[in-house]
Amino acid sequence: MFKNYIKLAFKVLAQRPFFTFISLFGISFTLMILIVLTAFLETELGAHQPLTQKDRLVFMNRVIMKQMTRDTIWQVDTTLEAGAPKYDSTFTLGEERQSWYSASTATYSFLDRYMRDIPGVEAYSFYSPDFSYDLFANGNKLSFKAIYADASFWAVYDFQFLAGRPFRADDVTAQAQVVVLTRKAARDYFGTDQGVIGKHLEMDGRQLEVIGLIGQPANSKYFVSAEAYLPLTLCPPAVLADTGFQGPFEAVFMGASPIARESIQQAIASRAANIPLPNPEEYNYLELMTATFAGRYAYGIFPVKDSPSDALRTFLLIGGGLLLLFILLPTLNLINLNVSRIMERSAEIGVRKAFGAHSGSILAQLVFENIVLTFIGGLIGLLLALGLLYLVNDAQVMGDTQLQFNARVFAWSVLICLLFGIISGLLPAWRMSQLHIANAIKQNPS
């Protein structure tokens, strides 16, 4: 039966070339955009180095301090008793409200004191992604972002080492003057990425030995993206010595599984409740903002209410809405085209039903035909998308971030084609499947 459907689908398409061209143009253009969008989301949110364990990670990158106060309302009643005034006073406490607010990443000291030994954590790292330095190489000024990290940074984030090694715990303890560079940074500084291990680089007044060379992480993930990675003990001493709560460091915790994230977040929240505040007159309430990878990404776009989970909801709602709108418009257009195309075939549908096709088989046939059309459009869209991705990557429209097209994007593309085909074919097919046989046969005799 499907062989017959395929045969008919191709013949119907070939018989109406103008309609086929209009349909394919709409489908392929829409699917091209959707495939590029999928590639973008895959690049941004997919499990790629150094974030292959992203679904096991919990970030703590915001120490929020507040002064919460309640207004006291006094009521004084004055009465005259035996010629003398008498006072009676009562007071009520108002709603708790926020007077002062301060939010920032943490100091190393804070993390060191309060964020170790969180239950359910398999590995964790404290690091600061907030430093940048100007360097000079071959008469050129370069600006390098630097991340100061502990040795477990390399255990949590699995960077691809092209050469050399990461710094180890003993390097950190010994304040070894070492650095891990990205390939691009090595090219910029040394003019090559070959044989740079063991060479020295001058940064922040230090001569740093290059011990490792890594691939470039997507620069949209600023918390792992830098040109240079150094042991945190090389961080400016004043920063390390700061015993306050807010500084340039953040923490990442890796659970045994994605499910463990929730208990880690709860453990951090309950720990926050027991941390004594240094100056309660100024701030009397402490909150530690934790986020999953997706939550953190969404919070970067919609920083709402110090809540990555709310930000993720907003992101999904707005992103989903826009995506729906983007899919809906061409789908409605295609539905319209399909209705007029299929109506021309009402006599055929009538004949099929007269010879024993029930509504379900007519529905299946027409949806199937539409899926064939969508897949042809999808194939064209795929080729266009590959061309567009090449151009976007080649022109470095997104900086160093290279949009990826892989098996997962391909699988999503197939799924999108299938959904697009079903949705745009279902309504016209359903209408046709409900046609009154005798009336349908009277039309368009062949």
Place this chain on the structure above:
Amino acid sequence: MIHLQDITKVYQTKSIETTALNRINLQVEAGEFLSIMGPSGCGKSTLLNIMGLIDEPTAGHIALNGQQITAYNSRSMARFRNEQLGFIFQSFHLIGELSVLDNVELPLIYRKVSSKDRRKMAEAALEQVGLKNRMRHFPGQLSGGQKQRVAIARAIVGQPKVILADEPTGNLDSVMGNEIMNILLHLNQEQKATIVMVTHDETMARKTHRLVRLFDGSQVL
């Protein structure tokens, strides 16, 4: 075989009510070749469509092979049409995008028949109407008479109990018309097919076993 009792069909719009069929009672026996005649608009095709379960009466009862059709749901009716009925239309109604062979196979697609058997059965049906040599052609490459022969092959391929023909010679010249009529007579005489045919042609109608005349929706003979 076909028993129509008090069949009435009324077409209703907001302002007009048209009675297409008025209390028709008709019995068609197995192996019978019946023709229905009458002026245009008298309800011949409507009656044939109701017999073929592709239109519903406003009132009345239909029994096919002793079974009341009112008890059938749409899926059962589709199966019944597929297994028991074959249709021949005045305008042929072949699917232009499919080859002659594929057109003839159409009723078998909706049965559990392997593609190999489908092909065999379709070839046999085409052989009966003398068009096996044209099975790779498309309807657009055939004459009117050839198209109607393909339509007959499609109607008989599933070996239905009843063939319903709506003016099968109406779009053909007399030579072609006679050719088609001879095929139908042959099917009736040799294969004992029950045939109900709507026609305007008195000569064709006289070749059948029985003639029913309609006038303004009522049976007059």
